[in-house]
Amino acid sequence: MALILDGKAFAGKLREKVREMTSTLMSEHRIQPGLAVILVGEDPASQVYVRNKGKQALEAGFNSFEHKLPDDISEEKLLSLLDRLNDDDKVHGILVQLPLPPHISEQKVIDRINPEKDVDGFHISNVGKLATGLEGFVPCTPLGCSMLLKDYLGDLSGLNAVVVGRSNIVGKPMAALLLKESCTVTVAHSRTKNLADVCRRADILVAAVGRPKMIKGDWVKPGATVIDVGINRIKKEDGTSALVGDVDFDSVQQVAGAITPVPGGVGPMTIACLLYNTLVAAHRINGIPFPADT
Ligand code: GUN
Numbered sequence: 283m284a285l286i287l288d289g290k291a292f293a294g295k296l297r298e299k300v301r302e303m304t305s306t307l308m309s310e311h312r313i314q315p316g317l318a319v320i321l322v323g324e325d326p327a328s329q330v331y332v333r334n335k336g337k338q339a340l341e342a343g344f345n346s347f348e349h350k351l352p353d354d355i356s357e358e359k360l361l362s363l364l365d366r367l368n369d370d371d372k373v374h375g376i377l378v379q380l381p382l383p384p385h386i387s388e389q390k391v392i393d394r395i396n397p398e399k400d401v402d403g404f405h406i407s408n409v410g411k412l413a414t415g416l417e418g419f420v421p422c423t424p425l426g427c428s429m430l431l432k433d434y435l436g437d438l439s440g441l442n443a444v445v446v447g448r449s450n451i452v453g454k455p456m457a458a459l460l461l462k463e464s465c466t467v468t469v470a471h472s473r474t475k476n477l478a479d480v481c482r483r484a485d486i487l488v489a490a491v492g493r494p495k496m497i498k499g500d501w502v503k504p505g506a507t508v509i510d511v512g513i514n515r516i517k518k519e520d521g522t523s524a525l526v527g528d529v530d531f532d533s534v535q536q537v538a539g540a541i542t543p544v545p546g547g548v549g550p551m552t553i554a555c556l557l558y559n560t561l562v563a564a565h566r567i568n569g570i571p572f573p574a575d576t
Contacts, residue, residue, distance in 0.1 A: 284508070284538040287430055293550035296429070297342060300557045303573065304343040307564060315564035316345035317375040317401070317556070318367045322360065322386065323353035328379045335377070335553055342557050345372060357386045361394050368396040374567055375401035375560035380451075398567055401559035403455065412458045419559050424456035426551025427488060427509050428463070434540055435486075435507060439464035442483050446470045446497070446528070447490035452511055456488055477501075487538075489528035499533030508534055508541040511548050 307313050317339045321332045332348065339346040349363060360378075367373045376399045382388050392400075397407040403419035411418030420428075431438060443465035447453035453469060460467045470480050472491070481487055481501040489497050490511035502508060512528030527544030535541055542548050565572040 284535045285434075285540040287434055287507075287509075287540050287542045287547060289426070289430060289542055289547040290550045292430060292433065293426070293554035296551075296554040297338065297557060300554070300561050301342045303561055307561070307570070308343065311568065311570060313564055313568055313570075314343070314345050314372075315374050315560050316347060316370075316372045317377070317560045318347040318349065318370075318373045320349045320351065320360070320363065320376070320378045322351045322355060322379070322382055325381075332379055335556060338553050338557060339560070342561075344557070344560065347373060353383055355386075357390065360386060360391060364391065364394045368394075368399065373399065374564040375399055375556070377402050377556065399563060401556060401563055403559070404450070409450075409455075412455055412462075415462060419563070420459065421451055421455045422552045422555035422559065423452050423490075423511060423548065424459050425555045425559070427456060427511065427548055428459045429555070430542065430548070430551060431486060431507065431509065432463070438486070441465050441485040442468070443486040443488070444468045444470055444481055444484035445488045445490065446474075446477070446481065447488075447492070447511070449490065452490040456490065460486070460488075491528050493528055494526050495528070495530040497529040497534060499530065499535075499537045502534050502537045504537055505539040506537075508538045509548060510542050510544050513544060513549060 304315055319332050319335050321328055336346045336348050367376050376395050378391055392404045395405055397405045400408055400419055403421040408418040412420055443460040445453050445457045448469055448471045457467050457469045470477055478501040482503050484506055486507050488509045494514040494516050510527035510529040514526050515523050516526055517523050525545050562572050
């Protein structure tokens with residue numbers, strides 16, 4: 283039976299570290315990290331995420347600025363809010379919750395965020411830095427996956443890593459991070475031929491496709507480390523609903539060496555990494571070296 287990688291516990295420890303470092307930053311430099319989160323519209327899942335981000339920012343000792351905007355807000359107004367936040371010295375991190383309504387260009391919005399405050403790591407400047415190995419901001423979900431992997435496996439060099447999914451938010455930056463750790467990386471996706479065979483070659487298998495329970499036990503190499511990024515709400519036969527990942531937990535657990543559960547695996551790491559990135563931003567913007575070993 284696979285070891286369960288407890289993302290919830292790891293995220294709790296990371297949040298505690300961020301809280302302690304925040305307290306040091308405040309007492310030594312009189313700087314309080316500030317995170318601005320913008321939500322456009324009333325999508326229920328996005329509302330829950332944004333509420334949790336604000337709550338956990340406050341718990342870490344940050345300033346939290348929530349901007350809830352109506353669904354029909356103009357692109358221009360959203361862009362001018364970003365200009366104000368870019369200029370606001372109390373704000374070190376800016377996050378615009380995605381997806382946005384169709385009349386607003388996500389690309390234009392992301393482009394407008396000052397890359398030094400882009401704690402989501404979505405700005406083209408940070409994407410380029412990750413791809414070329416320069417210091418920037420790494421998207422929170424893949425950063426959390428990478429922390430879990432390094433904590434469990436230690437050195438990742440030379441391992442075969444397969445990332446299933448090629449999104450800009452998870453798949454592509456995850457592949458870049460694994461390459462940086464000297465893994466041999468394959469990015470698989472919906473058009474990949476013989477997907478099960480490709481997955482079976484993985485020492486590290488990261489599933490980020492958004493398809494409930496797609497990865498089955500016989501797709502997994504015995505002893506592999508499986509990271510499940512999926513969060514899918516499914517209707518059960520009895521009419522109630524449940525959260526499941528992209529991995530068929532019951533069958534994969536019999537084969538893998540270690541596996542992240544859903545919920546309680548990657549999910550809690552994402553917000554903890556957002557706080558971490560915002561703390562880093564507060565240091566960098568003020569020219570303060572970020573203490574190592576975090
Ligand atoms: N929507 C789903 N995941 C994310 C994320 O990591 N950041 C933002 N801004 N929006 C999202």
